[in-house]
Structures are given as C-alpha cells and as structure tokens.
Amino acid sequence: MLPMTVFRTADLPRGERFDAWRDCMDRTIAPMEIVCDRPADFTASQHLLRLGPLVAWQTAFRPCHNRRRAVDIRRSDPELYHLTLVLPGSVPLSTEQAGNSGKHHAHDLYVIDTSLPCEVGSPFGDSPLVAIGLEIPKALIPLSPALRRPIDRLLGRRLSGRRGFGLLVAQTLTQLFGEEGGYRPSDSRRLATLLVDLVTGMLAHESESSAGLADESRGRALVLHVREHIRRNLHDPGLSPATVAAAHHLSTRQLHRLFETEEETVAGLIRAGRLDAARRDLTDPAHRAVPAGRVALRWGFTSAAHFSRAFRDAHGVPPGEYRRRALEVAE
Known part of the structure; x- marks a missing residue:
C-alpha cells in the first residue's frame, strides 16, 4: 500500500x-x-x-x-x-x-x-x-x-x-x-x-x-482576454504593457503587434481605464469624503501630481474641480 x-x-x-x-x-x-x-x-x-x-x-x-x-x-x-x-x-x-x-x-x-x-x-x-x-x-x-x-x-x-x-x-x-x-x-x-x-x-x-486553430480567431480572442485582464487589474500600480504581455506569455513586441489595428494602444487602455474608474469614484456621492489623491492611488496611479495632470488633460479641469461641479449637479 x-x-x-x-x-x-x-x-x-x-x-x-x-x-x-x-x-x-x-x-x-x-x-x-x-x-x-x-x-x-x-x-x-x-x-x-x-x-x-x-x-x-x-x-x-x-x-x-x-x-x-x-x-x-x-x-x-x-x-x-x-x-x-x-x-x-x-x-x-x-x-x-x-x-x-x-x-x-x-x-x-x-x-x-x-x-x-x-x-x-x-x-x-x-x-x-x-x-x-x-x-x-x-x-x-x-x-x-x-x-x-x-x-x-x-x-x-x-x-x-x-x-x-x-x-x-x-x-x-x-x-x-x-x-x-x-x-x-x-x-x-x-x-x-x-x-x-x-x-x-x-x-x-x-x-x-x-495549433490548427485559425491565427485570426486566436488573435481576436487574445485581444479580448487582454482587455479583460487590464480591466480587472487597473488597481495594480505595476500594471504595464510589460506585465500584461508576461501574463499572456507574449513578448512586449508581440503584444504591441496584436494591438496595431485597435483604436488604442495597451498603455492607452490602461491610462484611459484608470482615469475613467477614478472619474466614477470622484462623481459618486458615497465617496465625496475620500480625497482625490486616495482615489488616484486606489486606481493604480503612483503620484497624485501625475494623476492631476492626466485628469486635466483628459477632462479640461483638475479632479477636485470636476468633482465639485459633478456633485453640485447631482444635488
């Protein structure tokens, strides 16, 4: 035995x-x-x-x-x-x-x-x-x-x-x-x-x-999986094209090639996803007491100053001003 x-x-x-x-x-x-x-x-x-x-x-x-x-x-x-x-x-x-x-x-x-x-x-x-x-x-x-x-x-x-x-x-x-x-x-x-x-x-x-699967079908499926991986890991400050590629067993060059025909690059998807998630938190009345800097950290930004610049570039106003206007409208 x-x-x-x-x-x-x-x-x-x-x-x-x-x-x-x-x-x-x-x-x-x-x-x-x-x-x-x-x-x-x-x-x-x-x-x-x-x-x-x-x-x-x-x-x-x-x-x-x-x-x-x-x-x-x-x-x-x-x-x-x-x-x-x-x-x-x-x-x-x-x-x-x-x-x-x-x-x-x-x-x-x-x-x-x-x-x-x-x-x-x-x-x-x-x-x-x-x-x-x-x-x-x-x-x-x-x-x-x-x-x-x-x-x-x-x-x-x-x-x-x-x-x-x-x-x-x-x-x-x-x-x-x-x-x-x-x-x-x-x-x-x-x-x-x-x-x-x-x-x-x-x-x-x-x-x-x-190995006999069609390359085009595999590539499209992989793009969808990469997008979902990014969405689920926006909070991770280490998320980057390199870590996304590694998670899918690709080289960074292969990952960039996979997204050549997409509207945004991988880095662009990460940045846009983080900014949108932060924007939702800033405009949520339940989070009004949470400082903007803490919201930024929650969504993977490592610097409040960098977050503020990126948010201003995307929305035309600093995050604090955007929050104030949005909450005034909500009231």
Whole structure:
C-alpha cells in the first residue's frame, strides 16, 4: 500500500480550519490568495501521495476562489504543471490563465502553470468541490520546443477525461485512490514515470490540435482576454504593457503587434481605464469624503501630481474641480 498523508479540517478547532487549509494549499501547490464565503463553516479533506518527484492528492472541500498573483509567484514558484481531474459529485469550477478560460464539470481535466497568474473558482455554497490534483515539475515534461508554445494555449482550458490520453490519465489517477489500488511503496517511481508519460502524451496530442486553430480567431480572442485582464487589474500600480504581455506569455513586441489595428494602444487602455474608474469614484456621492489623491492611488496611479495632470488633460479641469461641479449637479 502506498503511504498516504491525510489532512482533515474536522481534526482542528473550528476557528483554525480555513487558515490551515490555506497553509495546506501553499505547501501542496504554491502560495495563492484563497477566499471563501463562510470561513467559519469551512470543511476540507485531502489524501496525499508522494510519487517520487510528483504529488497526487484527492480532495473534497467547500468551494473557494483561488487566485495566484504576480506577488505570489515572486514569493515562491515551484515551476510545476498542476493538473486537476474533476470527480463526479463535484460542483463545476472555472479557470483563467494566459488569456484562456474554461468551465469544468465531472470527468473534465485542466492544466495550469504555477509560473503564471491564474484564477480558479467555484460557485459558493454548501455543495463540495471534489477532485484529484497532480503536481508535476515542468522540467519532467519532455516536449519539443515546437510544442511548448501551443501548450500555453491549453492552460486553463477544458480537456476531456473521457477519451484518448485524457481518459488514461483520469483512469490512472482514480485508481491511485481506489480501495483496490494494489500498489506497493516501491511502485511510487514507476507510477510517477507512467503519469509523466501519459500527461506528456495528452499535452502533445492536445497541442497539435490547438495549433490548427485559425491565427485570426486566436488573435481576436487574445485581444479580448487582454482587455479583460487590464480591466480587472487597473488597481495594480505595476500594471504595464510589460506585465500584461508576461501574463499572456507574449513578448512586449508581440503584444504591441496584436494591438496595431485597435483604436488604442495597451498603455492607452490602461491610462484611459484608470482615469475613467477614478472619474466614477470622484462623481459618486458615497465617496465625496475620500480625497482625490486616495482615489488616484486606489486606481493604480503612483503620484497624485501625475494623476492631476492626466485628469486635466483628459477632462479640461483638475479632479477636485470636476468633482465639485459633478456633485453640485447631482444635488
């Protein structure tokens, strides 16, 4: 029988359970932000197997929203491919990474890269998320350079666990945690080799299929994902064309080329988005007591003076005057 490590929130005091789960996820995958709707009612269990350099774990827990941010990556990057198999009885979950998104149900698989920002979440509620996770060092996936780029287009997307290599991966992972697995501790490295081969085969197969997508369709979809990424990260003072490109696994030159036919550049979208968000706050009566400088910081401006100049250029008056006029009209 393979040695297994078991984690259960039921073994802990109620007030410590959610924090203990976050620590568990930091150790199992990598540091990330985890949010739950009712931390006081949080429940989770994890059965973990170490297979040489791989880690496989079966889990059931109250749904959360998980977000791995740039700050988390700087803190620690184990350089893993994380694979999830959603099991029957689970709530669906959604993923976003590298401009890709997917919604996953029972028997679906997805892969994320710990070196890139990502979001994974399920609808809050009492029904559990039930899944098997697998952590594989990226260095163990022996793909040719020609296939590594297409893999980025698979990150976060739905992969079927009902056919082909996906079915073989799903069957092997499920059997690992079955009652009649029949494996001995000495089988750990053999199982690791098998799983690496199966996951490599799945990624190679799916990458070859993904590479056949029309370049124009891919480019348009990527533009939409970049726009949404900018909208969701306007508050981050580090948001820039370079960080946007990195989040989508592009060079800055490639990102600028992608937006050559758009009305605004990436830098222009960031600036306009921040100014519009700040303008909305300034004209909201609920925020009348918040200083304009603090509004600027909230939306990613690092200097009140720079914000004031940019706002004046866009609207013809300083932010304080714009706010005064808007609130007078509202009254």
